[in-house]
Amino acid sequence: MPHSLKYDVLIIGAGAAGLSLALQLPPHLRVALLSKADVNQGSTYWAQGGMAAVLDTKDSVDSHVEDTLAAGAGLCQREAVEFTVSNSRSCVEWLVAQGVDFDLRPDHADEFHLTMEGGHSHRRIIHAADRTGRAISEVLTEKAQAADNIDILTHRVAVDLVVQDGRCQGAYILNRKSDHVELFLASAVVLGTGGASKAYLYTSNPDGASGDGIAMAWRAGCRVANLEFNQFHPTCLYHPKAKSFLVTEAIRGEGGRLLLPDGKPFMQRFDKRAELAPRDIVARAIDHEMKRLGVDCVFLDISHKSADFLHEHFPTVTQRCAELGIDITREPIPVVPAAHYTCGGIVVDTRGRTDLAGLYAVGEASCTGLHGANRMASNSLLECIVYARSAAGHIAATIDAAPAPRPVPAWDESQVTDSDEDVVISHNWDELRRFMWDYVGIVRTNKRLQRAEHRIELLQKEIAEYYSNYKVSNDLLELRNLAMVAQLMIRCALARKESRGLHYTLDYPEPLADARDTILVPPNAALQN
Incomplete structure (x- = not known):
């Protein structure tokens, strides 16, 4: 090498x-x-x-x-x-x-x-x-x-x-x-x-x-x-085999309606723009209705458009839904919000x-x-x-x-061994994603965020110990990075004492008069210029 x-x-x-x-x-x-x-x-x-x-x-x-x-x-x-x-x-x-x-x-x-x-x-x-x-x-x-x-x-x-x-x-x-x-x-x-x-x-x-x-x-x-x-896309396909399939927002742009399981529209109760409101409003509305009714999903209906129109403009969505037995020309699409953009x-x-x-x-x-x-x-x-x-x-x-790069030591893995405990990675990965969803999701509270902060601190210690003793792998590197960013997300959320945009907390439901960025500075800050 x-x-x-x-x-x-x-x-x-x-x-x-x-x-x-x-x-x-x-x-x-x-x-x-x-x-x-x-x-x-x-x-x-x-x-x-x-x-x-x-x-x-x-x-x-x-x-x-x-x-x-x-x-x-x-x-x-x-x-x-x-x-x-x-x-x-x-x-x-x-x-x-x-x-x-x-x-x-x-x-x-x-x-x-x-x-x-x-x-x-x-x-x-x-x-x-x-x-x-x-x-x-x-x-x-x-x-x-x-x-x-x-x-x-x-x-x-x-x-x-x-x-x-x-x-x-x-x-x-x-x-x-x-x-x-x-x-x-x-x-x-x-x-x-x-x-x-x-x-x-x-x-x-x-x-x-x-x-x-x-x-x-x-x-x-x-x-x-x-x-x-963290932006939650309002409409991801809800199906056990769909994994992470996004149903494009353009469907709502072309007249798609969000419906409750009984077929009633609901977005007009949350915003005068209804389905064309910004994503944070639509995602919170869906989350609210799902929790209020105790249902697993809501439905997005574009079936009033012609089949030719849907096949021409939304071939990917039409095909993927058809593969799962959903004919969007005749029936609504089951959807749920999902984390979409940082x-x-x-x-x-x-x-x-x-x-x-x-x-x-x-x-x-x-x-x-x-x-x-x-x-x-x-x-x-x-x-x-x-x-x-x-x-x-x-x-x-x-x-x-720019100065030419100076010689740098090669990666040293002489002090680590191959892991025989990869179950630790998969367990920590699952725990991280679940408590982030439950405590740092679409609607937040101080108590939820503090629970998440406590969990991530324990998780970081386990990951650091694992990282120092075993050879790196793709799963370990992703877990290490994801835990780091999750901790930064939690710190930012705890620092914002208001609701604004995608950050909605029941403890501070209104925005402050003065809008400010949440900026975190690392201990080893390297500010150029």
Whole structure:
């Protein structure tokens, strides 16, 4: 095994953020793009709804900005919102130039077909049927695979960042194929590792959403912010064989109605926008009705639309439901809320820079200030592309002046043994996800959060002992990171003495007059500039 693998830029995570950043770096830079599993396995691939962008002549940047600020419940940073939205059209043009085939209007083939989603005041969701993430992921992956300067390395799981002289200079990476830890050195390191929704028992996310980048950045000295704001998607398919299948919000945008088991609609009792209210309101309403009635799910009905319309606009949902014996052209879809998006994360600026020199974060792992207390639908893919391009530009402009990485010791596993107690990992993983769901879920109380804090402290001690004695594995690394991020989520939630956006607590049901970010500073804080 080589002592180290050297690149100009190391990108951890091969979703929309990591892929688009890699493709927008100068071709003379050598880039390592690491994927935890096979390519096209992350959250981007499964994103159904689309990407928000100002493309209609009746729409405007100001309108998109104001909608985002309203959804963010007073906590968005206006600079970040304006920066993101003003770059939306050019990012769509870049994606089209790469070959992404967005849907066009059947009556105007020279115009994009735009859909409506909750919180938006205009049709501005550009999409590729109901598999937009897949379309973007496949095109960008193909482009990256064809690029001479990009090495896509699969089945690599990051262990920790390498920090030398106050600068990030690489990372230790577990190669799941060889079962050895490799050392990657680079002048710039990018975290595009996604969110941490796997901290919850029910989630729409794929298995890899374990908060790896957030945990590694915290351990390396970077601030994190607003991790109490976990978005629960209101409509995930409720079926024992469905696991984590998301039913796109665009169904509600096209007239889908949420119904109780007796067939009665209920959203109008919670918000005048009914099904088109922001996700936090819809998720809380569903949670309230499920608990009030003691039912396992509610129902989403789009059967009043024609079969041709549903097959054309929602082929993925139609097919998956049909596989499970649900005909959405004739009957409603059983749905429940599930953890979907991590609105907080690693604190970054508009160039994706973290507190640690040489380290960038893009996509769901970051906290840009765009989402505030509640992410508006389809702003996340936009954020990925905008901030990836901005970070790529900053890396290209500064990397020549960056100091070359110094020699670093190889990973030492001479003092650890192979585990014969993997049941500890699976037990702790299950316990973590269950108490996070019960105590740090859609509706919170001080007592629930304090119980969660007590449980996570005990869990952290067990994990630390296990980590120090046994060889690292994918499951152990994910558990370690998820427990770290869960603890940060709990700390953020306890610090917020109000209800705002996605953070709703029965002890403080009203928002405070002054909206402030919840920022946590690690003991080894590494503030650059």
